[in-house]
Amino acid sequence: MFKLQTLESISERSHKEFATRTSVRDQALGQARQLTRHAAHTIRAIHRGEVENAQAELQQAGELAQALKKDLVKFPDLYYAGYTQDAIKEFTEASITVAIIQNQDLPSPENLGVEVATYWNGLAEVVGELRRRCLDILRQGYSDEAERLLGCMDEIYTQLVTMDYPDAVTQGLRRQTDLVRNIVEKTRGDLTLSLRFQLMEHALIDHTRRLNEAE
Incomplete structure (x- = not known):
């Protein structure tokens, strides 16, 4: 038999559950925004x-990442929502x-305390930052x-193409891998062109020097 009292009791418990989850979600959103900001500042600084x-920025980002994991354990x-994993x-x-630019050991998912799919998607995005670094170097x-x-970059791509699993498992890694391939090839072309220009420049300087010596 339907009892209004029973429904009211369910409603009261549900309100408490929703209120708690909303509070936790709001806190997680704030932490996620701070984490994203510190990560961006880290990359800009390096x-x-x-x-x-x-x-310093990376340390703060790491503390926030661990706080998110701890606070959302229940x-x-x-925790697995898009904004948190992003x-x-x-x-x-x-x-x-930071590790690659500093020529340090590559941190693993276990080192960072992150999910495997999130790790590989983050690693894929590193390639864009390495291209940026290469272009900065090539200007000199x-x-x-x-x-x-x-x-x-080549090694990252080589490993990415082996992660041939459903997008639901890898969080859309296949699309990221396609983007990485294009970035790597463009960067390879830029390096080849830069090397050719440098060789031509050296050859021209050497030729000019020999002409001057012959006079």
Whole structure:
């Protein structure tokens, strides 16, 4: 038999549940925004050569990432929500970008405390930052450092193409992999062109020197 009292009791419990979840969600959104901001500041600082600043920003990002994981342990649906994982992906990208630019060991998903799919999507986005770094270097001329970074980009792509699983499992990694391929090839072309220009410049300088010596 339908009893109004029973429904009112269910309603009261539901209000408490919804209120709690809303409060937790609002806090998580705030943390995610802060995390994204610190990750962006980390990448900006490392590109500017501000290593200490980058490390400080990255540390704050890491603390926020761990706080999100801890605070949402009882709310897995909120932890795996798009806004949370997107923020953690940005942290992953920043961590790996700093490590590669500094020529340090590559942090693993376990090191960072992030989900595997989020890690690989963050790693895919690192390639764009490495291209940016390469172009900054090439403005000063071809260098071995640019070649090293291209090698890192190549290796990332090589591993990405092996992650051939459904998008529902990898969070859309296949599309990211396609973008990475294009970025790597464009960067390879830029490095090749820069090297050719440098060789031509050296040849021209050498030719001019020989002409001057012959006079």
